[in-house]
Amino acid sequence: MEVLKDYLEYLRVQRNLSSATLHAYERDLTCFLAFVHEQLDLLGQPQELASVDKYLVREYLAYLSRQGCARSTLARRLASIRGFSRYLFTEGLVEKDFAITVKTPRQKNAIPQVLTMAEIMQFLEGSMPGKSPALQSRNRAMFELLYATGIRVAELVGLDVQDVDLRNQYIRVLGKGSKERIVPVGEYALDSIAGYLQKHRWELLGRKEGDALFLNARGERLSARGVQYILDECSRHLEIHKNISPHDFRHTFATHLLDHGADLRSIQELLGHSSLSTTQVYTKVTIGHLKSVYNKAHPRA
Secondary structure, three states, X not given: OHHHHHHHHHHHHHOOOOHHHHHHHHHHHHHHHHHHHHHHHHHOOOOOHHHOOHHHXXXXXXXXXXXXXXXXXXXXXXXXXXXXXXXXXXXXXXXOOOOOOOOOOOOOOXXXXXXXXXXXXXXXXXXXXXXXXXXXXXXXXXXXHHHHHOOOHHHHHOOEHHHEEOOOOEEEEEOHHHOEEEEEOOHHHHHHHHHHHHHHHHHXXXXXXXXXXXXXXXXXXXXXXXXXXXXXXXXXXXXXXXXXXHHHHHHHHHXXXXXXXXXXXXXXXXXXXXXXXXXXXXXXXXXXXXXXHHHHHOOOO
């Protein structure tokens, strides 16, 4: 649909959204428009955006719920539809902002999964799987950097060699909305990255050329899906019986900082959160941990 292409171009130019975010919007809205087309056909109504109303949006959310989608997924899909609806209304393509009154499904107060210090040390100091010393070195450096900085997996795989400043002990990260930030890196992670760069990255690169910091076995930039695959393999090898994602390292980074006295504002800056309220979820993690310790240790808990 041409209007969807125009909207995505508007988001790219006016909102400066990343390609990953644009793909997410495109995927969400393509699914919604396919549902709209099917429903309007069943109702015998014109296949026009002017035929869409709030009831059709609600029916779409109900359909997704019946399909087993999580509330967080419903909220994200609705956010995509709301933005599209607002754009259509602003551009005069529809007479009414059809999604503005549709309420967001109530979210469960889910507490992020945080790895214990023992589990983190297994990843950082345990026997690292890998078909070659180069891959083992890459994996170790990757996990060290995830825990040392709390960066997102998209930020991790987007790093180039020149983004790492070993002397001044920081990395340059391109985050959401193409916002750049400087993140300090600890000595353990710096040592792992330095060893990987000096001895093993060139082995993976082979005769190819490229700036990517983390490479796959073919010498190409490692993908986010590739990082998850490596993490799954390492979890099985280390006998850590949890479904661990790269984002769990981010949660763990923030929670451990908070547990050791870091203030929320500093953690917000390190994580690249635009709002402090997003960072405040980690206070719930810490309180939850304290309650667990209390319940186990106090004789009359």
